[in-house]
């Protein structure tokens with residue numbers, strides 16, 4: 285399917301970079317002149333807008349962190365007058381004050397454009413019925429996906445989260461072709477459907493899932509695709525950037541970051557030094573076109589890699605790889621760094637293992653312990669011949685060799701771990717309790 289905005293999406297790379305530079309320069313001048321927070325920050329860092337002479341000079345600008353948004357609560361960093369705002373979203377945040385994001389009409393427009401491109405790149409368009417099962421409200425997922433799907437001429441079914449049986453009935457009755465929700469909610473929905481005697485694969489028209497808002501692995505994608513008979517696409521964004529903004533295209537080889545809207549960098553999480561294509565580090569984003577809450581070099585905290593090559597789909601904008609986890613999600617177990625996504629990656633390759641797991645980290649004396657509770661696959665559980673002790677040993681062995689740290693495994697019955705409608709919580713760290 286053709287791109288939503290081919291002139292921009294397929295623009296030659298050098299032209300795109302010239303556009304990015306122009307937008308960056310305008311942004312920096314505007315903020316230096318009119319925004320107290322950014323002017324102070326730039327002065328403290330000894331940078332003047334005239335110092336930005338090439339795109340790489342973005343590196344001269346100071347970083348911005350979530351704590352800056354919290355300190356500026358609710359709207360001290362905003363660059364638009366209150367009566368220019370048409371929307372607020374608020375992210376809850378697990379600790380401390382929430383962060384408030386304001387949007388001018390232009391900001392909502394840009395956000396919608398971003399998702400119109402993204403959904404089109406996943407093969408959606410007019411004639412599709414998109415069930416939006418992200419939460420509507422202060423969370424950006426529901427309204428963001430809603431506006432994007434309407435913009436491309438699809439029909440939106442705004443179910444939000446919850447009331448899962450009804451969601452499945454509506455999916456069948458209204459011939460839903462795509463669903464936007466967290467991967468964990470789709471897993472839950474698939475199970476509830478089976479209990480209702482409905483096979484999503486055979487009894488619905490669903491063909492695409494636009495899944496994100498939480499980490500999920502390539503192996504989970506394969507399982508979802510095989511089980512539900514759909515194509516599952518990764519969608520990424522954060523409330524500070526506006527909300528969900530970027531997805532993979534039908535090539536499923538990385539998430540396109542629209543370069544005219546956002547300038548992405550990967551930096552070393554410890555030193556802040558720039559990293560090159562293919563090097564894993566922390567995603568840092570400058571939003572080039574945003575009025576109400578400008579974002580320069582925002583250290584998102586998500587770990588990924590950048591792919592600078594052109595995609596086979598013809599879009600020239602850079603891509604990032606699947607998010608591996610957050611800097612602050614990384615568990616340090618007896619000195620070894622472990623991301624929950626690595627655990628999922630390993631577990632989902634073992635056929636005897638179901639789709640759900642939970643990690644419990646604790647401390648015994650001076651020693652960290654990690655217990656992985658794993659649901660056994662339905663088939664393995666009901667098959668009397670499968671020796672569960674052997675499965676347990678196999679899972680322990682596979683986890684130990686991929687994580688380089690010893691792990692206890694507890695096999696539990698299918699359906700016994702918690703299910704989630706929004707973002708899932710897979711890790712319980714008792715050390716911090």
Ligand code: DLL
Pocket residue numbers: 375418424425495496497498499500518519520521522523524527528529584586606607609610
């Ligand atoms: O989760 C926005 C969103 C809504 C994205 C719907 C995708 C779909 P926040 O609540 O601010 O915003 O959380 C942002 O969630 O920094 C990541 O750590 C995580 N995250 C979001 N998308 C993905 C993804 C929304 N595709 C935080 N893979 C981000 C992994 C993701 N992690």
